[in-house]
Amino acid sequence: MTQEALHELKSRLATIVDLNHAAALLTWDQRTYMPPGGARGRAEQLATLQRLAHELFTDTAIGRLLDRLAPLAENPDDESDDACLVRRVRRDYERATKLPAEFVSAWARARAISNKAWEQARRDSDFAAFRPHLEEQFDFARRAAEYLGYPDHPYDALLDQYEPGMTTAQVKALFAELKAGILPLLRAIVASGVQIDDSILHQPFDEARQEQFGVEVITRFGYDWQRGRQDRTVHPFAINFGRDDVRITTRFYPDFLNAALFGTMHEAGHAMYEQGTDPALSRTPLARGASLGVHESQSRLWENLVGRSRPFWEANYARLQELFPEQLGQVDLERFYRAINKVQPSLIRVEADELTYNLHIMLRFELELALLEGRVRVAELPEAWNVQMQELLGITPDNDAEGVLQDVHWSSGMVGYFPTYTLGNVLSVQLWECALADHPQIPEEIRRNEYGTLLGWLRERIHRHGRKFEPNRLIVKATGRPLTAEPYLRYLRAKFGELYGAQL
Incomplete structure (x- = not known):
């Protein structure tokens, strides 16, 4: 019975992985060859694929299979592929089931639109054009943190998506x-x-x-x-x-x-x-x-x-x-x-020397915390960025393309990534x-x-x-x-x- 359950779990997971890879391929195309006019259509395609993948992964059938396979993961010293699979999928499943499918789909759609808006805003050094998209991305991040829950700080929930176990x-x-x-x-x-x-x-x-x-x-x-x-x-x-x-x-x-x-x-x-x-x-x-x-x-x-x-x-x-x-x-x-x-x-940041590179990361980390805590509003971000740059590195950007607009991450909702x-x-x-x-x-x-x-x-x-x-x-x-x-x-x-x- 264990082998049957394991085979069914792997079969279901393979379908989900295929859907995620299809979404990744669309993302790669979006950032390399897609014409600008395709942004809205691509947003809907990505939203559909990520909603389907999320619904399949959070299906109660996955939960029942994980329950049946729980004995495989009980021994923490068991490093077999199957034991590790059950442990990691259980952790992922518990997190994913906290996020409503409609929320996952809406965020995927907003990210795709936001990313194309950021590309244009960066070219034009026009923070005002990007501001509403950034406000939306941080709103999604705050809501995700509340859905996921956290021990001490909402940033814990977001950081854990990229660095499991880190606080x-x-x-x-x-x-x-x-x-x-x-x-x-x-x-x-x-x-x-x-x-x-x-x-x-x-x-x-x-x-x-x-x-x-x-x-x-x-x-x-x-x-x-x-x-x-x-x-x-x-x-x-x-x-x-x-x-x-x-x-x-x-x-x-x-x-x-x-x-x-x-x-x-x-x-x-x-x-x-x-x-x-x-x-x-x-x-x-x-x-x-x-x-x-x-x-x-x-x-x-x-x-x-x-x-x-x-x-x-x-x-x-x-x-x-x-x-x-x-x-x-x-x-x-x-x-x-x-x-x-x-x-x-x-x-x-990406052109920084080895010694000062981490100062760039510290700046972004502090700003993410400030935005989540409400100490800084998105509208105030360019000024806050420039002040931090001066304090940490002794320089101030001449424009927002060289400052707050330089990184792709926030346009894609990746709050908690920089550390x-x-x-x-x-x-x-x-x-x-x-x-x-x-x-x-x-x-x-x-x-x-x-x-x-x-x-x-x-x-x-x-x-x-x-x-x-x-x-x-x-x-x-x-x-x-x-x-x-x-x-x-x-x-x-x-x-x-x-x-x-x-x-x-």
Whole structure:
């Protein structure tokens, strides 16, 4: 009887996964190729698919099957695929049944319309045009939090959607620890008087050659082009429709090298995670990343710990010079390395250096809390954003496109998402240190453009498990201890202390 119930549960879940992948494919098309006039129709299509998926998942038949299969999940030490499936689906089911189908459908429709409105508003730097959509998205977020319930703060319910088990209080404590480590280092860098010239990165760079180099790099990393592709979009993202169709997007600037260069590495890190899940998990809710923080650890590891390292550029700089001889032919490796690692407060989050990046996340986290608590109204958001930017980074945007309108997340209702970027930064170094402890030869292999050992370690410790384990458990299994900021802060002090001669 258990096997029959398990077979029926998996069959029902497979249908739901297929519907969600169909909705994801429509979302990918919306953000890449869909003509602007299709926004309203696409909103209805996404609303229909997400309503159907939600209704199928919250069907009482799923609840009865989970009840019959409860003995499978009773032993927390049972790490079999079936036991993990029942545990994770039970958790998802209990959350999903709290959200009415009409609410899920209405939010999906509003997100699709809001996203297209944001694209236009960002192009025009017109916050007023986007404001009603943003007000609606935060209203949906507040209502979702009330439906879901929370122990201490409505943000807990929203954060849990992206980082299961994490609380607002834990994020505040982590951010306080990071701020206490980052701000003194930033002040020491300013006091050092060392000036790094990054003008070599702000020259005309042919788009086709930028793309060619990025493709070569992530192919060596291990991104499987038989199971993926790259396209252009306003705000880069990775998306999957199963482990065998995982796509990435990027954007190119004609006069700035970093955006596409490191953005391509970043999105490939996300995609290789999805491509590396165990095939046995396919068409189940376990066949994706454990959380967005764990996901971000993969993208930031490849982007920063590999892509911004000396060993990587010792292997690849000559090729970049070959593609851009006029721009970089007379620029030595050390000058280029220092340029791509320059610390300088900047307006755009996705272009921020490693040291100041988390300050961007802290700003967004604080504003989300303020909006949910009613301390700031959406109409006041541009001013609040600019004040926070000045306080944290010492700069103020000239327009809203470079400020409050720069990120896609709020237009898609993703309130509670931003902290996962910092969680990923922290975890990336914790994983990196463990990988080096197991395989000290990894830096030398990177110098030879060999990445199999590193990717294999990540496949074994992280990728293959998909969503079998909650993030905290997966992190302990992979590294031997819970998430900690110590390795990350140690890494920042070592790297930027050496670059700037800043001693702490």
